[in-house]
Amino acid sequence: MKYAYTILYVEDVKKTMSFYENAFGFQNKFITPEHDYGELLSGETTIAFASHSLGNSNLKKGFKQLSIHEEPNGIEMAFTTENIETDFKNALAVGAVEYESITQKPWGQKVGYLRDINGFLIEICTPIKH
The missing domain is CATH 3.10.180.10 (2,3-Dihydroxybiphenyl 1,2-Dioxygenase, domain 1)
Structure with missing residues (x-):
């Protein structure tokens, strides 16, 4: 087994990825055309972001925003x-x-x-x- 991702649920995936690029120098690895999921090049483990709406569709029991x-x-x-x-x-x-x-x-x-x-x-x- 390998630790692959940390996914953070956020309001605005594109804005959040831009923040991490500017604040810490990470580079955009991937973002969906809908901008509801994206990944950064951040070393061995990928930092990823998913929109609250995607989180709500994946996590039927909900989550704390x-x-x-x-x-x-x-x-x-x-x-x-x-x-x-x-x-x-x-x-x-x-x-x-x-x-x-x-x-x-x-x-x-x-x-x-x-x-x-x-x-x-x-x-x-x-x-x-x-």
Whole structure:
């Protein structure tokens, strides 16, 4: 078995993909002609987005739609970088919201938290040095 996708359900797939391209440098891998599903080139595991309407058609029992105006869910995506301060500021400049400022952890790693334009929690961190 292999972990293949993380799919985030969002209001506007095309707008969200554009945000991730501009904020983090990921590239568009695929988007449906209806713009209700799209994938980014993001490394080993694909980050994908599906519209709320597609989510409602796939998940007959429903799902909780995330809001930037509520506390984030207890899950995050983590992106590693050697240029944390620059990348953190760049994401803020294109619409991310700071959730926790960058701090240095006792093991030497730097970590900061953002929320994307939909309210999803994103950790920006330096790689852990072993």
